[in-house]
Amino acid sequence: xxxxxQIPAALSVPEGENLVLNCSFTDSAIYNLQWFRQDPGKGLTxxxxxxxxxxxxxxGRLNASLDKSSGRSTLYIAASQPGDSATYLCAVSGNMLTFxxxxxxxxxx
Amino acid sequence: GAVVSQHPxxxxxxxxTSVKIECRSLDFQATTMFWYRQFPKQSLMxxxxxxxxxxxxxxxxxxxxxxxxxxxxxxxxxxxxxxxHPEDSSFYICGAGGSGANVLTFGAGSRLTVL
Numbered sequence: 001x002x003x004x005x006q007i008p009a010a011l012s013v014p015e016g017e018n019l020v021l022n023c024s025f026t027d028s029a030i031y032n033l034q035w036f037r038q039d040p041g042k043g044l045t046x047x048x049x050x051x052x053x054x055x056x057x058x059x060g061r062l063n064a065s066l067d068k069s070s071g072r073s074t075l076y077i078a079a080s081q082p083g084d085s086a087t088y089l090c091a092v093s094g095n096m097l098t099f100x101x102x103x104x105x106x107x108x109x
Numbered sequence: 110g111a112v113v114s115q116h117p118x119x120x121x122x123x124x125x126t127s128v129k130i131e132c133r134s135l136d137f138q139a140t141t142m143f144w145y146r147q148f149p150k151q152s153l154m155x156x157x158x159x160x161x162x163x164x165x166x167x168x169x170x171x172x173x174x175x176x177x178x179x180x181x182x183x184x185x186x187x188x189x190x191x192x193x194h195p196e197d198s199s200f201y202i203c204g205a206g207g208s209g210a211n212v213l214t215f216g217a218g219s220r221l222t223v224l
Contacts, residue, residue, distance in 0.1 A: 034153065044145070044204065046153055097147065097202060097218050 115216025
């Protein structure tokens with residue numbers, strides 16, 4: 001059974017800091033890994049999708065890496081802004097889509 | 110913690126038939142339900158948002174007459190794929206939120222294959 005863990009569960013940083021969110025999974029037989037953003041009371045917004053054959057994906061200030069063999073992915077956010085405050089979820093797609101518990105990020109002005 | 114049960118996990122059906130997917134919140138009242146689908150090698154795509162007792166709001170490009178969403182109670186929402194065709198084959202997942210919830214709880218998903 002796939003298990004996905006995200007560390008830290010919560011993070012509070014001052015504006016402008018670069019930060020790293022971590023995601024680990026137990027079964028490396030995956031098709032892809034996705035990072036999502038979730039704002040309070042709203043649905044998911046897809047941020048980055050990394051196929052199992054890829055090592056990283058970049059979009060603007062976001063960079064996600066994937067090390068399938070070690071079961072890890074990181075989401076790097078550069079020059080954080082208050083608007084980045086949200087819950088960030090990683091999800092691993094195998095036979096099922098398994099979500100991590102999320103990291104709640106607060107970026108203070 | 111909050112649990113959402115989604116059923117069925119897998120379904121195979123013939124073209125032209127209708128398939129119903131259920132999403133139940135087991136230990137909380139789901140005032141809002143989000144339905145997503147994911148095609149192979151693609152991201153989750155939001156299909157529609159429903160609030161209990163109201164009509165669902167569909168995203169652009171999603172046919173409301175084909176994908177019927179019912180959210181008649183605070184613990185149950187259903188997605189019915191009517192007259193399914195092979196191109197509807199996808200992974201469907203629901204996310205439920207309670208009143209004032211900051212985070213959604215997702216079902217395990219339903220993989221639909223239309224022959």
